[in-house]
Amino acid sequence: MKCSLCGLEYDENAVSCHAACPLARHCTVVCCPGCGYQTPDTSKSRLARSLRRVFGINHAPAPETRGHRCCLRDLATGKTGRVISVDTDNEAVAERLLIMGIMPGCDLTLVQRRPAIVVRAGYTELSLEDDIAKAIVMEVPA
């Protein structure tokens, strides 16, 4: 994290105020070790996290999905990945996706997740329901 007052770059997980303070476990504020300036750590606050989700702003994707496989629904918004497979028993769904150009090897960008999933495939924008997006397995570049 970079302090917005003095510009010092520091590791927000190792700041001394958290190491010493008994309330640190639920504390959502970090203090800059250089100047003491307090910054809210939005990744720690549940409220901030859900607000970000509502507004469709993503924090950094969870580390385990980076360079790994995940389903389209769990892709970070704004991220592009490559379709690996479409795992659905519903033939109608598989076929519709195929026709719209969603098949293994093609690139998809997740535009938003709510109120319904919207993806971009080439020059086509598509809206899908959650269950379908869960069935599309993606590989996200590291």
Place this chain on the structure above:
Amino acid sequence: MSHCAGNGETCHDDDNGVIVLVGNPNVGKSVIFGALTGRYVTVSNYPGTTVELAEGRLPDGSVIVDTPGTNTLYGNSDDERVTRDILLSGERNLRAVVQVADAKNLRRALLLTSQLAELKLPVVLAINMVDEAAAHGIRLDSERLSPLVWIEVVPMVATRGEGLDRLLQSLQHARPLKRLDSYTPELESAIDRVEMLLPDDLPARRATAMRLLAGDTELAQRFSLNGALSDIQAEIATRTMRPVKSLLIEQQISAAWRLADEVMTIHRHQREGIAWNLSRWAVHPVWGWPILIAVLFAVYKLVGEFGAGTLVDFMEGTVFGEWINPLATRIVDAALPIPFIHDLLVGDYGLITMALTYGLALVLPIVSLFFIAFSILEDSGYLPRLAVMLNRAFMVMGLNGKAVLPMVLGLGCDTMATLSTRMLETRKERLLTTLLLALGVPCSAQLGVILGMMSAVGPAGAVIWAGVIVATMLAVGLIAARLLPGDRSPFILELPPMRLPRISNILIKTAARVEWYLKEVLPLFAIGTLLLFALDRTGALVLAEQVASPIVVGLLGLPAAATGAFLIGFLRRDYGAAGLFAMSLAGELTAQQVLVSLIVITLFMPCIANLLLIVKEFGVRVAVNVAGIVFPLAFAVGGLVNALLRAFGVAF
């Protein structure tokens, strides 16, 4: 000859051969059809605008047919079947096929091309929307594509008329397509085997065989080969572990994509302009809602306040109230001083004082403005985005967001919207949507009158009205979804780009709709008035008022005179609403009575035409059931609201 230009009826003047326009949804087929024939068919910016065939004539006199958009020839929704039938049935003598493609989506277009190749018909490929593709930095080399598919390829910008002449010329040189795909040997032998089962004189045997393999039970029944067919399908499926349809499409797709990538160059990356940002905001989890409310508010301002307020006041109060009606009365009384004629034309239920006044003064200004607002929404591309916003609510009712399109179209005309349910995939969805349309979606004319009456009940009344209607629809949808057999189809909807609506299209579309209103609705108003006049003359109206009194007066707490409005409401509910509007303007209804009568008339069946269309699309039984649910429910909900309003002593 000219009879062919008429209302979608087929011309049996096919000797010269018919030309068919096909293509993916929303690629501009109807724009091209309009430009070539001079006949207007609805053009809107969402997939699924055209749901039935439209016929017209080219300058040289040959017949051309516009079809519903389809992504494959193997689709199974009702609108896709319409396209399948004209291409495969062999009933029409087809001379050529014009495939219209979206230059931004060449891959998907070429999938359809490769399926068309199996028809062995002469084809011309029109690559439309070259302007939008260029804005995205996509360049298509049509000179290179043409020899690769053996047919003429015409780049076009249909909305600006570019390429039309070349398209007409190249129709003279239409040739059969090159086969683009090659199938695995086992698939080929399966196609051959099915082909053997088909009659020899069928024109598109191979294409029909492929469609049968892809699983079209209706077609299989027509050739009565369900058993033999499923054997072949099962054989392939066990050998390859995949359904035949997917195998076919996959092999076609890979060929199509290879070809598309060969002729397409992307020399600049997508420009994310205003349209893209608007598109994002319109479906944004947060900003999407204020935008939705702003859109509704703007429509209300234009239609409800300006139309139903200012314009109606002027037309009703001044034009008809001070000029036409007094003048007509004087002329009639001077020329034909017979009481019967007086009453027939300018009496309480007079053709001029009632039918014309309601039709032209109360409803026409409102529907015209509504049609304008509606056309703008249709052409901007907002409607599919509304479907994204409302998807969740619709899932509760056993539908998916796609059903938002017919429901919103119902605000224009419920009958057209019932036809548009063809774009939905399952019969269950079509039935549910038809029922909900008949029950609770007020059409433009009625909506306008309702907005006008709202002023009597104020914002609180408006909220109660909307709440009751939405709650009734949700409840009925919820229950009907559980009772009706079948499934909801999965929600996959393409969002077309947001586009700046073209004023010419909006004016033409509005004019076409206003003409429809004047031609089809006004005569019904006249019939309704005549009916009321006859009932009034014979004393039957008084009788009806007495018979209906337990319901109208007892249950709903309305004056007995409202019976007349409900009676004509059976014919057209907006006409019934206009009758109630007139009563409320005359101060004959209290605010509670206005609210109750509004709710009842909103929940009525839209009109006779709607009922007849339901008969045509789904059969008499469904129509009777729908009517049997809607009418009693309308009175029951009205009675309930009346009782609640009284019990809680709500006043406005």
